[in-house]
Amino acid sequence: MKKPNSSTPQLAFALAAALLSTTAAEAQVVAHWRFEPGAFLQDSSGNGNTLGGTATPSGSSGFAGSGDGSASFGGNDILNTLSTLNLTAFQQLEITWQQRTTMTGIGLLFEHSANKNNSPGGFLADVNENGTGIGFPSLRTFDGNNNDNMPHATDGTWESFTLRIDLTATDPADILVVTPGSNAPGAQGANVAPFLNDTFYIGARGQGPQFFFVGNIDELKIEAVPEPTSFLLTALGAALGLGCARRRVS
DSSP states (O other): OOOOOTHHHHHHHHHHHHHHHHHHHTOEEEEEEOOBTTBTTOOTTSSOOOEEOOOOOOTTOSTTOOSSSSEEEESSOOEEESSOEEOTTOSEEEEEEEEEOOOOSOEEEEEESSOGGGSTTOEEEEESTTSTTEEOOEEEETTEEEEOBEEOOSSSOOEEEEEEEETTOSSGGGTEEEESOBOOSSOBOOOOOOOOEEOEEESSBTTTTBSOOEEEEEEEEEEEOOOOOHHHHHHHHHHHHHHHHHHHOO
């Protein structure tokens, strides 16, 4: 009886794991606004998504920052990309940021398009829209919205959030998910539209402007997660198949 080669299945599955890790590592930073002194409006990703905008500073806010390397918004401030932010090549996005606020009314943290309600494929996150202390991340779909609930502090505490949007998800509840958060009941539109090539707004809705945010935003980053290529999937299947075949040898 031929002794099975026990190392071959292990090698195959190690190769499969490596392929998956490689795919995950291909996530690319599209834009990263760190709001650091001396580079307050710059995109640290190197992709040139420089910010600008028009605002009437309120108190010490506006484009001067808050002194701690974050963007301070006083209720009349808005930032926006000087050129459009092109996300059309991607189907999965991850947006991360830090925030603090004491406001109890609705305030836009960020929005891709001047008003995503008129732009399928646009998305936003705001504070207090679903009640005091409950934010509202939302993706505009062809048949309405896909929403989530985002509980947040209103006492000035710094918090970190991650918003994931996956246009390939088969379960509507997985299309848009915010962490920490909870799935919003009701609107879970699944007829998704491609992401947009449009202006990205921070601190207010671009249409108007309106829904001004009061507080601080920091480390706002947008990453794109490409789908696995057909080559990687084929190689993965071959590796797993090889492992199974070797286990059957006797």
